[in-house]
Amino acid sequence: MSKKKVFVETWGCQMNVADSETMLSMLQAQNYETTDQVEQADLVLLNTCHIREKATHKVLSRLGALRQVAEHNPNMKIAVAGCVAQAEGEKLLDKATNIDILLGPGKIEQLPELLSRHEESAKPVSALGFKKGRGDDKPHHPVEMPTTVKPTVTGKTEITRYVNIAQGCDNFCTFCVVPFTRGREISRPAAEIVTEVKNLLADGAREITLLGQNVNSYGHDLVRDQKLAPSAHGPFVDLLEEVVQLPGLDRLRFTTSNPHDFTKPLAELFRTWPKMGRYIHLPVQSGNDEVLERMKRKVTVAEYWERVNWLRDVDPEMALSTDLIVGFPGETEAQFEDTLKLVEAVRFSFIFAFKYSPRKGTAAARFREQVPEEVMSRRLAALNELQDRITLEMNLGEIGRTREVLCHYKSRKEENVYYARTEQFRLVKIPSDHDLVGRIVNVEIIDANKTALVGRLV
Numbered sequence: 001m002s003k004k005k006v007f008v009e010t011w012g013c014q015m016n017v018a019d020s021e022t023m024l025s026m027l028q029a030q031n032y033e034t035t036d037q038v039e040q041a042d043l044v045l046l047n048t049c050h051i052r053e054k055a056t057h058k059v060l061s062r063l064g065a066l067r068q069v070a071e072h073n074p075n076m077k078i079a080v081a082g083c084v085a086q087a088e089g090e091k092l093l094d095k096a097t098n099i100d101i102l103l104g105p106g107k108i109e110q111l112p113e114l115l116s117r118h119e120e121s122a123k124p125v126s127a128l129g130f131k132k133g134r135g136d137d138k139p140h141h142p143v144e145m146p147t148t149v150k151p152t153v154t155g156k157t158e159i160t161r162y163v164n165i166a167q168g169c170d171n172f173c174t175f176c177v178v179p180f181t182r183g184r185e186i187s188r189p190a191a192e193i194v195t196e197v198k199n200l201l202a203d204g205a206r207e208i209t210l211l212g213q214n215v216n217s218y219g220h221d222l223v224r225d226q227k228l229a230p231s232a233h234g235p236f237v238d239l240l241e242e243v244v245q246l247p248g249l250d251r252l253r254f255t256t257s258n259p260h261d262f263t264k265p266l267a268e269l270f271r272t273w274p275k276m277g278r279y280i281h282l283p284v285q286s287g288n289d290e291v292l293e294r295m296k297r298k299v300t301v302a303e304y305w306e307r308v309n310w311l312r313d314v315d316p317e318m319a320l321s322t323d324l325i326v327g328f329p330g331e332t333e334a335q336f337e338d339t340l341k342l343v344e345a346v347r348f349s350f351i352f353a354f355k356y357s358p359r360k361g362t363a364a365a366r367f368r369e370q371v372p373e374e375v376m377s378r379r380l381a382a383l384n385e386l387q388d389r390i391t392l393e394m395n396l397g398e399i400g401r402t403r404e405v406l407c408h409y410k411s412r413k414e415e416n417v418y419y420a421r422t423e424q425f426r427l428v429k430i431p432s433d434h435d436l437v438g439r440i441v442n443v444e445i446i447d448a449n450k451t452a453l454v455g456r457l458v
């Protein structure tokens with residue numbers, strides 16, 4: 001039987017990439033293969049993101065464009081998954097009548113069932129809501145997910161792979177829609193995570209990144225529900241210690257860290273285990289305590305610094321990146337300047353800066369004093385300009401250094417050029433006549449710009 005074709009489009013965070021891979025592996029079992037030609041697809045899967053503005057609008061305009069594709073490909077089915085599906089719910093089916101399947105991020109395992117239900121009924125079908133079993137007062141069941149090697153979205157073996165360790169978030173930062181679209185935090189059993197990592201390493205992966213909205217609070221739910229015994233350094237540190245020792249692993253990373261749950265023993269792990277990548281994404285959101293308080297971030301600027309210092313104490317070269325929001329409701333010019341000062345002082349490798357965007361259902365959307373668009377634009381530009389200067393300075397500072405890099409892939413555009421990352425996660429372009437993919441090599445940095453370094457094999 002000839003295979004059916006699925007075209008996947010993934011927006012937003014790494015969690016969505018991991019979810020797309022999970023859905024792909026279920027589709028493979030249903031005789032699907034991936035295609036990068038939407039005109040040939042039997043199924044188009046849009047895995048959507050709702051974190052900031054215009055999310056629904058973007059999905060609707062993509063669906064509009066797909067109508068034209070469908071004129072030449074009338075059997076094409078369309079599935080909308082991810083956080084827009086969850087946030088908009090069945091209203092989305094009225095707004096876009098060409099959706100066949102609607103699937104929230106807590107229900108991805110139902111995709112095959114929805115496909116066959118749709119086939120029988122020829123009507124739109126949906127599965128929304130969160131994982132069963134997590135009532136606020138009831139013990140919940142850890143999420144169980146397949147541990148087999150999932151196909152990559154690119155269809156190729158990848159040197160670096162992502163493994164979900166928890167879903168959802170319990171934090172309710174006042175700007176954030178995640179607890180509403182992905183539900184409360186549910187951790188995966190450690191044994192299952194370890195098995196998945198082992199399988200990926202056996203399949204050729206060399207670097208693993210553990211994923212969650214707030215990885216540092218991994219397992220707190222399991223301990224609370226007595227599914228896991230409390231331990232001295234907490235479940236996340238225990239998990240990292242187990243994974244970092246797996247044979248075949250070259251580098252271990254994790255994201256996203258929440259400063260609130262980032263502990264000293266976690267920072268100390270980097271001292272013990274050289275394989276832990278020397279780069280951490282640690283979102284701060286603002287450099288001003290009053291703003292942080294209204295965001296309900298639960299840490300002050302001083303506490304953020306404490307964590308930065310723990311990490312740089314362990315390794316002075318520890319690279320950091322962060323997320324920042326400009327124009328949070330009520331943010332004054334002076335408060336914004338505190339953010340500039342923090343960015344200047346920490347010296348992040350890079351930042352992700354966003355204009356505040358009110359999300360329905362979140363507390364901050366109801367705050368008065370929303371900041372005008374033009375003020376947000378100006379602040380965003382100032383912040384990015386500052387960071388661009390710092391990024392360039394830091395990258396230029398690499399020139400003349402010798403760095404151990406893990407080579408991820410061969411350039412598709414340039415002949416005999418490979419792309420690698422330093423332990424600090426800086427991108428390095430390396431000309432080479434030999435295949436470097438998957439190898440750890442030493443390079444001397446000979447050039448740099450804002451986005452990448454250039455290395456010469458030594």
Ligand code: 5AD
Binds near residue numbers: 356357
């Ligand atoms: N407006 C702007 N930025 C947001 N983020 C999350 N919610 C919003 C919002 N409503 C940003 C935060 C977060 C990152 C993933 O997206 O900086 O860390």
Ligand code: SF4
Binds near residue numbers: 169170176214
């Ligand atoms: Fe959103 Fe805050 Fe949870 Fe991050 S920690 S996902 S910003 S609620």
